[in-house]
Amino acid sequence: MSTVSVAVVGMGCVCALGSGVDPVFAALRAGGQRPVAPRCLGPDALPFPVFSVDEALFVGGRLRSAADTLTLARHAAREALAQAGHGETSERLGVVVGTTAGTSLHFLEGYATRRSGSTAPCPDIEGLPAANPALALAAQYQAVGPVLTVSNACTSGADAIGLGLELIRQGRCDRVLCGGADALSLVPHTGFARLTVASAERCRPFDVARKGLNLGEGAAMLVLQRADLAPQQTILGYVTGYGSGADAHHFTTPHPQGRGLTAAVDMALRDAARTAADMAFVNVHGTATHDNDLVEGFVVSTALPHVPIWAGKGATGHTLGAAGAIEAVLTLAALRAGVVPASPGFVQPDPAIGLSPTQCEHPLTLRQAISLSLGFGGSNSALILSVSEGGRP
């Protein structure tokens, strides 16, 4: 367990709920909105609704390439760094960004053009290297330090924050800009639909009638700094624990007893020197797929007994590489506000899970919370956020 306290001195967020941490959290408390038809993905998109951001965020329109992910990452980074203030010119600044679409070979339009034998310029192909979010942000802010683009499927955002935590603890960086970003993309939208894990209606995390996920898009960033070096008035909260583990069970379905997620939760609690009883709530990954919610419910009931559950994807959608970061920001926002929001989309508990996420807003008395993420490839992560230094209750 490290004795270095790591503070959050800046946050930024953009998603279907809005742009900016405060507007997003206010919209969440108001219940959010339903997903919409995937018109932003073009006429070939399968009819599964999505949680899309305000189109005005894409000045000049979507490019339908990895560049859209970078656009969202820039929005969140700008807000976070503006709040954190300027660092020293001698500062070692690390940039760690989780993403899936930002580095994937999803240039369907360009691929189709070139496959036909055309040699016409294809901006979605040509622009891929420059769209790498961590590299682009590091160049934009002239960061000198580790540049890590983390691509661990749906745990990318959480893992990016966890690695940012270690960069500060181990003295590798003075500050770290870390988080996640993913814009909607036709290729994964098609892929999740073909895997029959997408729902044609609003997703219902942990609900007995859940039918699958809704994809979403967005970005969230944190600026981390050693707490003893950060001006007290800039401290928004703390990252106190991180854990990760692999199932090594099956490539697309989680271990039936959540072996990897349990290990991640245990590691995060040990890392923070806390117990389950110290957690104000658990933000579940809660994709509303049959398998994820069943396994995650099992782990929560055994590793985090009696901890209130908040499931947020009924308001944001599943934002893939951004999910762990958006949910970390919303978890910290909830702790700062002293309330855990209701869980949009949840109506009726599943007896097979035996747990119910929040159905209305509750006041909080404890000062830390844990956020879970699971991903393809058996990836599992847990982050503990706190509004008290050292995670003291």
Added chain:
Amino acid sequence: MSVAPFSATKLCVTGVGFAHGFGEATVLAAENLEPLLRDAPPVDVSSLVELLPGVSLRRVPRFARLALLACLRAGAGGDNLPDPARQGIVVGATHVGMSTSCDFMDSILDCGPHLSSPTAFSYAVNNMGTGLLSLFLGVRGPCSTVMSGALSFAAALETAGLLLYGERADVVWVCVVEEGDQRLKDTAPELPVGAEGAVCLAVRRWQRTGRYITLPQWSRPAQPDDVPPLTLRPALAAAVALHKDVSSPVLCTLRTTHAAQHCTVTVGIAHEHAAA
């Protein structure tokens, strides 16, 4: 004012594995790595059948086969290793799943979205290599894929260092992979892709003696680098250097620059026979 320096913290290298079209002997004897990085034939991965007897590799994509071969040759899955929950994996790559990504896009274009291949999609995700390595090697500790372009090897080392010195793992399999797919070369020639291959380093916390590689020392470069940003270059150079049996303390210093980042990463490698 210059940026405060980054420490050259050491990682102990306890295993090195290659998967390369020219074979290990040619790679180790090479004085000039450029032909190996550009003109190598496809890698022969057939020996995986002997290395993993009784294991079906039927659906394992080529990217994962390259990574698996390099990791097994570096000692993964062998004896005298920490508990699987104390082993980690970090895969560094500019692109992951070239062939499976093309497979999925082909299926969308040829069959329509309604009939596109879900299997191809699931094996086109960016952490496909890491996930399959974890599955086949039984590794249950922290596993990450880092895709930082030409800086991917440096990023992978940095990540491994964080896991080891954060006491989250006791050994990390650091694997850098470049996959070859003719469809991608034909349709996207503007993407810098070299000859295919994979390198794996088994790294642990430094224990005062033995072969080592330092964590990257990030800095601002004095001028842009003209060297094409091939992902495998620094990893291959590091792995070749680690095999040399010489007494000089420094085997080589590697510099990697990513033009868009305007940053130089320096990796120092040395043998050290006496206690530090």
